[in-house]
Amino acid sequence: MNTKPEIDKLIEKYKAKKGVLIPLLQDVQSIEGYLSRENMKYIAEKMGIREAEIFGVATFYSMFRLKPLGKHIIRVCKGTACHVSGANNISTAIRNVLDLKDDEDQTADGFFTFIEVACLGCCSLAPVIMIDDKTYGKLTSEKVSQIVKSYYK
Ligand code: FES
Numbered sequence: 001m002n003t004k005p006e007i008d009k010l011i012e013k014y015k016a017k018k019g020v021l022i023p024l025l026q027d028v029q030s031i032e033g034y035l036s037r038e039n040m041k042y043i044a045e046k047m048g049i050r051e052a053e054i055f056g057v058a059t060f061y062s063m064f065r066l067k068p069l070g071k072h073i074i075r076v077c078k079g080t081a082c083h084v085s086g087a088n089n090i091s092t093a094i095r096n097v098l099d100l101k102d103d104e105d106q107t108a109d110g111f112f113t114f115i116e117v118a119c120l121g122c123c124s125l126a127p128v129i130m131i132d133d134k135t136y137g138k139l140t141s142e143k144v145s146q147i148v149k150s151y152y153k
Contacts, residue, residue: 003031003039011046021049021057025064034065070106070113072151075130079119085126086140091116093141094129097148111152 010027014020028043029035035058044051058064076091094100094114098107106113120128125137129144136147 001032003028003036004042006031007039007042008046011043015047021047021054022061025054025058029064033069034067037066067106068110070110072111072132073113073115073130074148075115075117075120077118077120077126077128078116079123079126081123081126082119082128087127089141090127090129090139090144093145094148097145112148 007028010024013027014024024043024047025035025040028039032039040054040058041051043049044054058066074094076087076094078087078091082090095102098112098114100107100114105115120130120135122128122135122137125135127139128135128137129139129147130136131147131151136144139147
């Protein structure tokens, strides 16, 4: 995917402002769901910034993702309502189904990306997850395991 024309527009939007690197990187990330090395290098060249500086910002902040997203994205709410309703058990059940180690957030086949988020905005359904745009609430470990497995069928 050639993202350079979109990046050029974003650089044009931000270039006259100070302290724009983080919002610029956020906007660039929204194009493909992550910041590729190629795009970071391109931004560095166009903005006259050292590539290492961009890479440093991108790796410092957890909001930036440096690898492509999986086919499906599982968002597990870790907000207060979900936390007290067993969100940790839900996370563990999903990680077990996906065979993810603690430091992994994506299945080896790229089918699922696993992300923990602060609040999905439907606290009355706690504990809650979203898979892509679909919300699942009032979960148990058993229920969420079945839901995740159903995506492989
Ligand atoms: S705390 Fe989980 S949806 Fe709000």
